[in-house]
Amino acid sequence: MTPQPAGPSLDTPADSAGDAQWAADARQSLAHTDARLGKRFEQADNVERLLGLRTRAVDQLIIEAWQRCVPAGAGLALFAVGGYGRGELFPRSDIDLLVLAESDVQQRHEATLARLFALLWDAGLPASHAVRSAAQCVHAAADQTVLTALIEARPLVADATAQHGLARAIAPSLVWPPREYFLAKREELLARHQRFGDTADNLEPDIKDGPGGLRDLNTLGWMALRAFGVSNIDALVGLGHLGLDEAAALKRERQVLARLRFGLHLVAQRPEERLRFDYQKTLAARMGFGDDAESLGVEKMMQGFYRSATVIRRISDRLLQRFEEQFDGEATPQAVGAGFSLRRGYLSADDPMWPHGDIRSIFALFACWARTNDVRGLHSMTARGLAEMLDEIPAYSAVDDSVREQFMALLRGPRAVDTLARMARLGVLGQWIPAFAAVSGRMQFDLFHVYTVDQHTLMVLRNMALFASGRADECFSIAHEVWPRLRKPELLLLAGLFHDIAKGRGGDHSELGAVDAREFCSAHGLSGSDTELVAWLVEQHLRMSITAQKQDITDPEVIHRFAGLVGDRDRLDYLYLLTCADIAGTSPKMWNAWKDRLLADLYFATRRALREGLEHPLPEAERVQEARDNVREQMRLLGHADAVIERQFTAMPDESFVRFRPEQLVWQAASLIEIRKGGTLVKVRRITPESDALEVFVHSPDRDGMFAAIVMTLDRAGYGIHRARVLDGPDDTIFDTFEVTPAGSFADGDAARLEAVLRKALAGNILILRPSRRVMPRQLKHFRFAPRIEFLESSHQGRTVLNLVAPDRPGLLADVAHVLRDQRLRVQDARIATFGERAEDQFQLTDRHDHPLTETSMQALRDALLACLDPDNKPGDPH
Structure with a gap:
């Protein structure tokens, strides 16, 4: 049960003024400790030492608070549990406590405990706590997550009787025998990995819970503690489950991740576990990673993380398999090729000394793996033999032709891509091709590349x-x-x-x-x-x-x-x-x-x-005629008479027969039959039946601001524009085509609904339409740069080309269209491209009289665009 605040206990009178002073002093002491540890962190002090020092400082304050509130002989015992119980207290980590007491004692000291926990909070120690009896611990431990916290319990104020009582309450004979606990934790680990896409190579990885993160190491420790009673993974070396080299690697990579997490807490000033863009650059600088000609400091820091996570996953896969073998035993091997067998579904080398330092044996393993069905993975001992030889695998340039031919045989053989992926994950590919090792774990600090290079x-x-x-x-x-x-x-x-x-x-x-x-x-x-x-x-x-x-x-x-x-x-x-x-x-x-x-x-x-042939490209007139013939034939098949077809062709610009595919032209021509001269037509259809991409066709008498009105309406409806084709038709009409996809959660891809929205907008006063204002996504704020504006002569006579490169953000194109409208310019064509955080758009422009822009109008447009797109302007500020 969790105690509720109550009045002072009779046996421990509350001293409000004294408590307030103690809490203030404790808060100041903790702040001093954290400041001192922060300086030592920046001086590259050992992170395990820093964690130990912070744990000890918090222990002292909590024990002081306990002694201040809880009388001796009260029958209460205090334990640190969870990460705090491990002695792993990061700057903003949770402080988890267990008070062990029988039910009647709990009731008698409710007020005492309420005072204790209030005092801890006032002191800047926001402790999460549970108050349980031994019997209640047995019941709560039926949840394996609760048991996991309890098995790491560390006594703060507890006599031997209390310690033995807690140990008995969570003994494997009562709750979660080792095998069942192992299976539950393994399932939890796999499910957690899936939440992160089964990869650590994300732009904003989670140091704690992501694949290859600290939680994976903790999970191995919990399994070892429950199964073998060892509180340190190093102890598994003596039990034969872990090699010295594997234990050393886990310890090394754990320190890398622990140091990142410690620094992240310092930078974020809160219990943040994701390496978010908000903190990456600041953390890299604080950890001493500097920029150079080849890499940003933040990229070096992130590459170190990704490589550490890869090693942890590689070794933990092997250790999980050894735990499984410990519980289930070895099965009879099933031969699958010369020198290789399946053991419980894992591919194993028959020779315990494999691979004898021979790259040929390693390639033979991958060849056998590729041609064998239903392989769960590499057997742990075979994987260990491979890992021990990893540094000795020669590069392709240092072997003879027969070995290189073996590699090419893998590429030409079955499941070649699976083979390359396995070689990469196990570290073999980076040894064979050293250049691949150089890009393993390499990230690029942008939003375009969401994975590491490898x-x-x-x-x-x-x-x-x-x-x-x-x-x-x-x-x-x-x-x-x-x-x-x-x-x-x-x-x-x-x-x-x-x-x-x-x-x-x-x-x-x-x-x-x-x-x-x-x-x-x-x-x-x-x-x-x-x-x-x-x-x-x-x-x-x-x-x-x-x-x-x-x-x-x-x-x-x-x-x-x-x-x-x-x-x-x-x-x-x-x-x-x-x-x-x-x-x-x-x-x-x-x-x-x-x-x-x-x-x-x-x-x-x-x-x-x-x-x-490239020497004699087809003249445009012939291309137009060929397209007309193709479209005419398709429209006949749809039942349209020749007279109707020719009437539609006269209403369509010749350029459309060059710019659009025949099936688009058939759709447009058939749609035009529905409207009278001078009317406005809006049609929307799916580009393919399976996709959410839509094609929007607007035919209307031309009006100034039409392009801006359509773009702003599409933006307000939640659609992103990928391409815009703006054509002038006969009799001062427009033939505008847009290809869009849903970009907002409120865009459902419903073609009929979008048609209705556009018709309503275009039926009114389009000059009163304004861009919508939306909050900029958090990630985009960290990739701002000055927009680049360039004017060029167009290959189309009488037009000016505007090339615009700017930081992307919601509503960017609508804002640009609004500026173009305010400058009284006409958009004759547009190409819209977005690459991560960069928008690279091109517009073909004329003035209201369909003339190219003058130097004066280009300068005015440049100034207006810069005022709109300046990275220092916050979205929503008036332009």
Whole structure:
């Protein structure tokens, strides 16, 4: 039971004035201790010593408070439990206490205990507490989380009788026998990992609860304590469950994480366990990580965390398996290949001395793993043998050709992507390719790359495995059709493996990575043409994405240039698949139906250009006529008469037949039948049946401010705009097309509802519409930079191109559209692209008379945009 505040106890009269003075003195003493420990932290003092000193200081204050409030012989005992019981008290950690007493004693001293806990809170020691009898402890410990706190109980004020009583109450004979406790904690650990996506490689990882975090180490300690009665993981060495090297590694990495957590509490000034952007830079500086030409200090700090978490996960996987073997015993081995067997589903080397320092034996293991079904993982002793040899594994450049051929056989064999992922997780890939080790755990301090470089690389390879499965996937509409055309799929895997391998070296990572890829392929005996293909893919791996997202791929000149760069269909197939895998592997939110279709459009347009030849591209008039013929045939199939079709064509701009796909034109032409001349048409449809991406078509008499009105309405409805195509039609009309996806929680992807919202907005006075104001997401606040504004001449005569690069935020495009309207400018075309925290948008502009902007109007626009987008302006401030 938890005591409630009550009046003074008869046997311990409350001294309000004295208590207040003691609490003030205690608070000052604790503040002094924390300040002293903070200085010692900055001087790189041992973090275990700092934790011990803080625990001792808090112990002293709590015991003083107890002695002040609780009379001797009261029949009450006090224990520290949980992390405090372990003696692991971080600057803002919880202080968990247990008062042990029989029920009648509890009732007699309710007021005493209420005074005690109030005094602790007043002293700046916000203790969480439970008051239980031994019998109540037995009942509460049926919850394994309560038992976990109790098994680490440390007496603060407790005689031997109380200590023995608590020990008896939570004995395995009464609650949670070792095997059941182990299974429960393992299930809890796996569930916790899943909450974090089963990876520590997140932008804002949780030091305490995330995979490979301190909680994993605590869990191993709890299991060891319950199963073997040892209070220190090091004791498992003597029991044969842990090697000396493994124990040393766990101790080393624990200190890395403990130091990060200690510093994080100091910086956050609260019990924060996530390395949030709010604290990363400050913490890195406080821990002495400085910037240099290749890396930011914060990136170095985070790489250290990710590497520590990886080692902890690697060793804890082995230790969990050994605990399982301890409880369930070894099963009869089942041979699965020369020298290898399955033991309880784990792949094991038959030779206890494996791998004998031989890389060939290691590659043979991975080959056996790839061809064997239903393998739970690597047997703990085999994994330990591999770990002990890890530092001795030679780089690919230091072995003979037969070993390199073994590696290539793995790439050409079954489950090649799974093999590479296993090699990476177990540390083998980084030894074989030292450049991969350099980017392992390397993060980039931005919102675009949500994974570390090595994790991103594995995500890219996983996407390639999805393409190879041959199954149609709604996320990648044509990838499964392109994959079978690849001459040698392993070349694409190599390009994926090397495409980001030079990140963090300074210089262009694509060019540096191409050098690495060329050396690797040559050493592994690839032909000159295959080597050059892989190197070219690495060097150009961003080109297709940039072309699709930043250029007008309906412009024949853009397609002509891109096709000239690609050169042939073979390279196009490889580059297309690499680009899809790369974008989708950057962030779960980065890939969508719009980008899928955008890249597919570029792929098909380039394939056609390559087929027709680059020397004589089709004249625009012929392209328009070809598109008209295609659309006419499709509309006939829908039952439309030729006269109706021709009437619709005359109402549509010629440019639309160049800019849009035939199925879009059919949709637009059929939609126009519904309206009378001079009316306004708003149509919305799903881009694909499975996606939430929508295409919005607006046809209306032209009015100043129409673009801004549509953009602001879409923004207010919660939709993000990916592309805008703004065309002028006959008789002073507009043909505006927008491709959007839900960006806010209030956008449900309902096409009919969005149609209604837009119709209502455009039917009123559009000049009174204003951008909505929303709170900037926390993460974006840490990636502010000065906007860049550039004006260029347009390839379209009579237009001015505005290139805008600015920090992204909710409502950014609506704000820009509002500025353009206020400057009385017309938007003739727009390309919208967002990369993490960066918005990179392009607008083709004219004045109200459809003339290009003058120097005066460009300067006025620049000033207005800077006033709107200045990073120092808070969202919501008047512009």
